[in-house]
Amino acid sequence: MNDFHREHREHIQEIFERKTGVKLRPERRRRPVRAAALAAALLLLCLTATAVGASLFSGLEGDDLSLGAVYEGGGVVTIQVENRSDKVLEFQRQLKLMRWSTGEEVPSLGGEVAFEGVKIAPHASGTMTLDLNGAYDLELLEEPLTEDWYYFVLTNHNFAFGQDWMCGIEFAPQVAAADPDPLPAPEADPAAVQAALEELRPYFEHVTFDLEERRTMDAEYMERVNRLLADFEGEVVPSVPSRLLVGDPDPAAVFDSTVPQEEQYLLIGEHRHFTDWNFKLLATDTESALVLSAMLPLERYEDAGRDMPVFYLFTYEKEAAQADRYAFLYGQLYSFAELEPRKVYEDERHVCYEVSGLIYSDLREHTQRFLDQNPDIRFDNQVWNRVQAIRDYYQAHMSDLFYYQ
Numbered sequence: 001m002n003d004f005h006r007e008h009r010e011h012i013q014e015i016f017e018r019k020t021g022v023k024l025r026p027e028r029r030r031r032p033v034r035a036a037a038l039a040a041a042l043l044l045l046c047l048t049a050t051a052v053g054a055s056l057f058s059g060l061e062g063d064d065l066s067l068g069a070v071y072e073g074g075g076v077v078t079i080q081v082e083n084r085s086d087k088v089l090e091f092q093r094q095l096k097l098m099r100w101s102t103g104e105e106v107p108s109l110g111g112e113v114a115f116e117g118v119k120i121a122p123h124a125s126g127t128m129t130l131d132l133n134g135a136y137d138l139e140l141l142e143e144p145l146t147e148d149w150y151y152f153v154l155t156n157h158n159f160a161f162g163q164d165w166m167c168g169i170e171f172a173p174q175v176a177a178a179d180p181d182p183l184p185a186p187e188a189d190p191a192a193v194q195a196a197l198e199e200l201r202p203y204f205e206h207v208t209f210d211l212e213e214r215r216t217m218d219a220e221y222m223e224r225v226n227r228l229l230a231d232f233e234g235e236v237v238p239s240v241p242s243r244l245l246v247g248d249p250d251p252a253a254v255f256d257s258t259v260p261q262e263e264q265y266l267l268i269g270e271h272r273h274f275t276d277w278n279f280k281l282l283a284t285d286t287e288s289a290l291v292l293s294a295m296l297p298l299e300r301y302e303d304a305g306r307d308m309p310v311f312y313l314f315t316y317e318k319e320a321a322q323a324d325r326y327a328f329l330y331g332q333l334y335s336f337a338e339l340e341p342r343k344v345y346e347d348e349r350h351v352c353y354e355v356s357g358l359i360y361s362d363l364r365e366h367t368q369r370f371l372d373q374n375p376d377i378r379f380d381n382q383v384w385n386r387v388q389a390i391r392d393y394y395q396a397h398m399s400d401l402f403y404y405q
Helices: 009-020 035-052 190-195 198-205 211-231 261-267 336-342 363-373 381-400
Strands: 065-073 076-083 095-099 114-116 124-131 150-155 164-169 244-246 268-273 289-297 305-317 326-329 332-335 343-346 350-354 402-404
Touching: 065 164, 076 150, 190 198, 198 211, 244 289, 261 268, 261 289, 268 305, 289 381, 305 326, 305 363, 305 381, 326 336, 332 336, 336 343, 336 350, 343 381, 363 381, 381 402
Parallel strands: none
Antiparallel strands: 065 076, 076 124, 095 150, 114 124, 150 164, 244 402, 268 289, 289 305, 305 350, 326 332, 343 350
């Protein structure tokens, strides 16, 4: 459970959610800055720029890391940290210890967690050590669990969006549960596979959830992609990890009438992903999409669910995204002229495209494939109506909800 070397925070969450059936409640996102507050917001940005700094390690800037935690006993945890960015990564001496089955923080005894090795140099690895003695009930943590896990949330900037990372931890061996019925073989969307370049189709046709097999497939796929892009005569433009986000829906929006009005926004997930839910790279291995998801409820856990991706958003520098240049998306090259109908936002700096139609061809079939691999989801007409309502709302209003964090 500690080997998550290629996963970002959101990717780690997907892996755990597949095993636990638990979705953490998303943090409420900030709403778009309106004209009346623009001057104050700009002033605040100026005042905080020095404190935060453009060089701060951030997932929103594409900075990558890997975390692997081991419980050494006696309340001591070691976390192997790999900093894959050009920036110094320095964790704050604070954390959250969470339990997957509840999505809630484990109560503290009041003591402080002792940290060592919090600073990791660029493109370097290091070991961070945590001493939990006095901070948590160790006897409770060391009790074996069945189909449940603990995880840490670590941060370098007060758990802000893009500045916190999850890391699974086992304090005791898992108690084996009864073997579930085998799931059907995972399927790819036939239309999306057919749209990929012929030499890249085998990568999308074979879907696996085995971590090591996926790594091998990703590496082989990127070798083919790099050769293709090197031989391509046109200019290929990479997407950028901008701070452009999609704000909360209107407070009056209703996606599911059985959910309280003040909790409607919790039915929407917003994360950055390098892959689709089948763990297929969305572009190259250095590009990520902003993904808006619909939360589908679980049968087993109250107020818990899984995020099913609905919208995939890629952002590019406006100056670079010329009509005769190309983007590489889901195994195919598309000119920006071809992508023009998919444009959902544009300003003087960036242009953003919603490309879910390149990744799956039909929402109902996409949903069924997701359900086939997640049989613990409660799905009925009410939930399907929820999915459609989320799709319809964001198709109509997404362009008005963009903002910069």
